[in-house]
Amino acid sequence: EQVPAFVAGSLQPNALPMSRKIYVPGKLHNIQVAMREIALNPTITSTFGLKEETPNPSVTVYDTSGPYTDPDYKADVKKGLPRLRESWINERGDVDQLAAFSSAYCNERMNDPKLKELRFEHIQMPYRAQTGQNVTQLHYAKKGIVTPEMEYIAIRENQRIDELQQQNELWAQHAGEDFGARVPKTHITPEFVREEIAAGRAIIPSNINHPECEPMIIGRNFLVKINTNIGNSAVSSSIEEEVEKAVWSCYWGGDTLMDLSTGKNIHETREWIIRNCPVPVGTVPIYQALEKVNGKAEDLTWEIFRDTLIEQAEQGVDYFTIHAGVLLRYIPLTAKRMTGIVSRGGSIMAKWCLAHHKENFLYTHFEEICEIMKAYDVSFSLGDGLRPGSIADANDAAQFAELETLGELTKIAWKHDVQVMIEGPGHVPMHLIKENMDKQLKECHEAPFYTLGPLTTDIAPGYDHITSAIGAAMIGWFGTAMLCYVTPKEHLGLPNKKDVKDGIIAYKIAAHAADLAKGHPGAQHRDNALSKARFEFRWEDQFNLSLDPETARSFHDETLPADGAKIAHFCSMCGPHFCSMKITQDIRDYTAEHEKLMQEKAAEFVDQGAEIYN
Ligand code: IRN
Ligand code: FE2
Numbered sequence: 001e002q003v004p005a006f007v008a009g010s011l012q013p014n015a016l017p018m019s020r021k022i023y024v025p026g027k028l029h030n031i032q033v034a035m036r037e038i039a040l041n042p043t044i045t046s047t048f049g050l051k052e053e054t055p056n057p058s059v060t061v062y063d064t065s066g067p068y069t070d071p072d073y074k075a076d077v078k079k080g081l082p083r084l085r086e087s088w089i090n091e092r093g094d095v096d097q098l099a100a101f102s103s104a105y106c107n108e109r110m111n112d113p114k115l116k117e118l119r120f121e122h123i124q125m126p127y128r129a130q131t132g133q134n135v136t137q138l139h140y141a142k143k144g145i146v147t148p149e150m151e152y153i154a155i156r157e158n159q160r161i162d163e164l165q166q167q168n169e170l171w172a173q174h175a176g177e178d179f180g181a182r183v184p185k186t187h188i189t190p191e192f193v194r195e196e197i198a199a200g201r202a203i204i205p206s207n208i209n210h211p212e213c214e215p216m217i218i219g220r221n222f223l224v225k226i227n228t229n230i231g232n233s234a235v236s237s238s239i240e241e242e243v244e245k246a247v248w249s250c251y252w253g254g255d256t257l258m259d260l261s262t263g264k265n266i267h268e269t270r271e272w273i274i275r276n277c278p279v280p281v282g283t284v285p286i287y288q289a290l291e292k293v294n295g296k297a298e299d300l301t302w303e304i305f306r307d308t309l310i311e312q313a314e315q316g317v318d319y320f321t322i323h324a325g326v327l328l329r330y331i332p333l334t335a336k337r338m339t340g341i342v343s344r345g346g347s348i349m350a351k352w353c354l355a356h357h358k359e360n361f362l363y364t365h366f367e368e369i370c371e372i373m374k375a376y377d378v379s380f381s382l383g384d385g386l387r388p389g390s391i392a393d394a395n396d397a398a399q400f401a402e403l404e405t406l407g408e409l410t411k412i413a414w415k416h417d418v419q420v421m422i423e424g425p426g427h428v429p430m431h432l433i434k435e436n437m438d439k440q441l442k443e444c445h446e447a448p449f450y451t452l453g454p455l456t457t458d459i460a461p462g463y464d465h466i467t468s469a470i471g472a473a474m475i476g477w478f479g480t481a482m483l484c485y486v487t488p489k490e491h492l493g494l495p496n497k498k499d500v501k502d503g504i505i506a507y508k509i510a511a512h513a514a515d516l517a518k519g520h521p522g523a524q525h526r527d528n529a530l531s532k533a534r535f536e537f538r539w540e541d542q543f544n545l546s547l548d549p550e551t552a553r554s555f556h557d558e559t560l561p562a563d564g565a566k567i568a569h570f571c572s573m574c575g576p577h578f579c580s581m582k583i584t585q586d587i588r589d590y591t592a593e594h595e596k597l598m599q600e601k602a603a604e605f606v607d608q609g610a611e612i613y614n
Contacts (some may be wrong), residue, residue, distance in 0.1 A: 055501035066278025080275030103311035126314035210316030231260035280318035296357035323383035333398035339389035346385020387426035424451035476514030
């Protein structure tokens with residue numbers, strides 16, 4: 001095996017068109033919050049719905065791409081990203097840097113000369129909470145402390161909309177209502193972030209050993225987030241490809257990233273990914289534990305699992321999927337299902353339970369798991385090992401029994417001040433989606449929900465990014481905080497870069513649609529700016545404001561490639577004489593020119609007994 005052959009700067013994608021990296025300073029803490037500013041055509045043009053002409057100010061949007069899109073930053077994959085949070089973590093004075101790793105397996109790999117070529121070169125020794133200390137964001141929040149992470153998030157969620165007051169007033173808001181949520185209507189404050197964390201309604205996945213990570217929040221009173229999954233399997237892909245996919249995922253808008261590697265060199269692959277990843281990284285530790293016992297589930301032990309948890313916590317994994325709700329007594333409930341147990345982690349644990357006829361060791365050792373998590377601030381993503389894998393199995397007894405147990409475990413984690421989110425389905429038809437959200441809020445005490453889709457039908461393999469984005473949009477609107485993407489390759493194979501991008505765009509659409517429906521204060525300004533550009537035939541602005549500028553432009557250019565067409569007041573969909581937007585503009589121009597005459601005519605009609613509707 002070779003060291004990943006990164007050409008200097010090869011990971012550095014160009015910034016999106018007309019986009020510029022900007023940094024907004026904090027007020028409480030010495031922090032710089034990264035955002036993307038999209039410059040628009042500054043020409044003053046007539047304005048949709050407004051009497052007066054206004055300029056087109058640039059639009060600031062949430063940016064997950066990390067330092068890679070900063071032209072002043074020189075990417076070096078072998079060194080990893082700058083350690084943004086390291087000083088924040090040290091200044092709290094509650095951690096120690098260790099002299100050696102705490103995991104036996106990890107130390108073995110570190111000293112194995114055969115692995116030298118594969119290893120990340122600049123490995124730093126891990127941090128851990130000092131004895132008796134708890135370093136979770138939940139712990140600080142409960143003590144009333146607004147951390148730099150919390151302030152970073154407040155500024156980041158706002159996307160500078162507080163500076164857009166004037167436009168927001170000019171443009172009527174049609175903000176919807178989230179079900180029982182309390183999304184602030186103006187902007188998000190650091191104190192609001194703290195309150196939501198303290199209440200357990202939101203989490204900040206932020207392992208002290210992943211200081212490269214830009215803080216983000218998962219909670220239903222914030223922007224809906226999306227997770228992407230990458231990872232090699234026994235049959236395909238290399239470390240190099242995986243790091244490239246990670247950067248690619250962040251570039252298109254993935255808010256968190258799960259490394260689901262199951263092939264060889266899981267440990268080394270993960271190290272490269274974490275050191276180069278500006279968003280939180282999640283894993284399913286039972287996958288690696290299973291590799292350590294050569295794929296034989298019945299050979300798994302608590303000790304092997306425990307060592308794996310510590311190994312990954314010291315590398316910097318920000319959240320762990322842990323399938324502690326798959327209880328022995330629930331397994332028979334899946335016997336008559338159409339598709340049985342479809343969760344990988346769930347099926348591994350079910351197999352172990354049956355082989356030993358014992359209760360799930362993740363459940364019986366749950367408090368010990370909490371002790372480990374709070375020493376590094378790893379968040380729980382309580383796995384839905386019994387989620388339905390088909391429309392026929394949605395909302396059944398097995399699924400809801402597990403959900404109840406996840407609620408019970410949430411309380412235990414909170415007792416330790418460990419942050420928790422809850423994983424959800426899966427495959428669910430539209431009319432059964434709302435029940436999932438209602439039950440989750442009730443059973444899990446409002447801990448954030450994180451769902452896989454759900455897919456709303458089973459009949460479209462090859463298009464499951466669409467079948468699932470429909471369900472994701474609905475459940476996001478109802479209150480799900482993070483949506484786990486599904487790519488077009490779901491059920492068929494390992495996704496390539498194109499599939500990753502298509503999955504992300506489908507999920508950005510679902511998440512943003514939910515943000516609009518919930519009335520997140522940072523949602524509608526981008527729609528308004530894009531619609532205005534569309535109506536005013538500012539084609540370039542329309543492309544640049546879109547989620548995927550390249551595709552928008554290439555579709556337009558397929559039929560009208562000439563530069564002149566970028567200022568034309570029509571496109572090839574309707575042609576020049578049938579463009580409704582152009583005709584509307586003509587009507588408006590006519591009305592403006594003949595305003596006096598029109599008013600006189602109207603008055604005449606009223607005199608003749610007609611009614612005028614405004
Ligand atoms: C999200 C919600 N429910 C499941 N997921 C994701 O599915 C989970 O976070 C992980 O990335 C992936 C595979 O999990 P299983 O199949 O091991 O449960
Ligand atoms: Fe599925």
